[in-house]
Amino acid sequence: MAKNLTLGLLQRGDNLALCQGQLIITPKSGEPVPKDWLATNKTKIISEIAQQSQQSIYSYGYYQTGIYYDGRAPGIKVNFIDLLTGEYTYAAFNAELKRKRTTGNKKAGEPLPDGKFHVGTRSSFYMFWIKTSLDIPKRLSEWNKSMSKLKDVYFIAESFKKGKLANKTLTPLSLSEADVYQLFGDNLAISERQASDKTAIRTGDKKQRQEVAISTGDKDIYVDHTSNGLVPDSKCGVKQVRGGEGAGNLSAGAANQEQSNQGITYNVVPLTPIKKAPEEQSVDEWLQDYDSAS
Structure with missing residues (x-):
């Protein structure tokens, strides 16, 4: 065998x-x-x-949104499993967690529903995503519908500090x-x-x-x-x-x-x-x- x-x-x-x-x-x-x-x-x-x-080699686990650094930085944490050690690590990206415009009874500035976020085409998260062969969502406010696709992609990266990966080095293998x-x-x-x-x-x-x-x-x-x-x-x-x-x-x-x-x-x-x-x-x-x- x-x-x-x-x-x-x-x-x-x-x-x-x-x-x-x-x-x-x-x-x-x-x-x-x-x-x-x-x-x-x-x-x-x-x-x-x-x-x-x-x-x-890193495998996607899950993501979470939140306000980090003592409430100063809205963003997302993308959590990965290190397939060599079995330990979790993450990469953090800036993101908008509030509505950008008023639509119907939903006003600009209100918090987006849990799990939803918005990033622009110049953001570090966007740069990370387009390194993969995955489709980009039609709306940049609907990344939450596509995050599970990362399970098909395996990455390598350099560690920024214990438990955190350096965003710019996170690359599909x-x-x-x-x-x-x-x-x-x-x-x-x-x-x-x-x-x-x-x-x-x-x-x-x-x-x-x-x-x-x-x-x-x-x-x-x-x-x-x-x-x-x-x-x-x-x-x-x-x-x-x-x-x-x-x-x-x-x-x-x-x-x-x-x-x-x-x-x-x-x-x-x-x-x-x-x-x-x-x-x-x-x-x-x-x-x-x-x-x-x-």
Whole structure:
């Protein structure tokens, strides 16, 4: 049994990548990735990448609005889970929490309903949002309807102080297929050597050891394992992007609305509910559910 889910997928020949913070799996079989399987297991896969690299990767948790710094600064706190440590951290952004104009019986200056906020196109929150491939709300006062979409995006960032992230460094993580493969290269080589040692083909009285070649095209992969740190790939090495856009055109730090709307599209199919809860399944059972939906 594979030690983790990510390693299991790589061992069977699937390709994994992250583009603008979104996980993309390209199965060796060519079959589409089951939508529900991906939703259930993507955070586990990203957590394994964080553990393998020993670098924090942040997953969106929830947000809250309030008046901070002794009542002087209205804004929002976007809370993230550090998938390396399991601890919560946050990024704070300025935002308007009062109505800007009078409409009907609702007067300008009155507090917005709980959870609602307004930011302008020059705000730091807006700059943060357009780094992702997520659509921008039609109305800049309706961000509350879109915040849950951040659950599909994984980020890296620098810490400003304990428990707080530096806003300008909060960026969707992009890793090419080669980056992910290199990260797990040692584990893959060991697993494949073990599999090779156990697989003997008998011809007459002679045993021939089955050799496993790891290659990309016609070239073998030689992995430098001096560091497992994550270095964001500015050009996402993935195959499934929205029509008309080449993989080389996708940037992890794209900072304009046009690029923010070029979202990654997943080729997915429905998956029937699994019999066991995900946390109760073995890696082999995860992979079996994955295959049975293809």
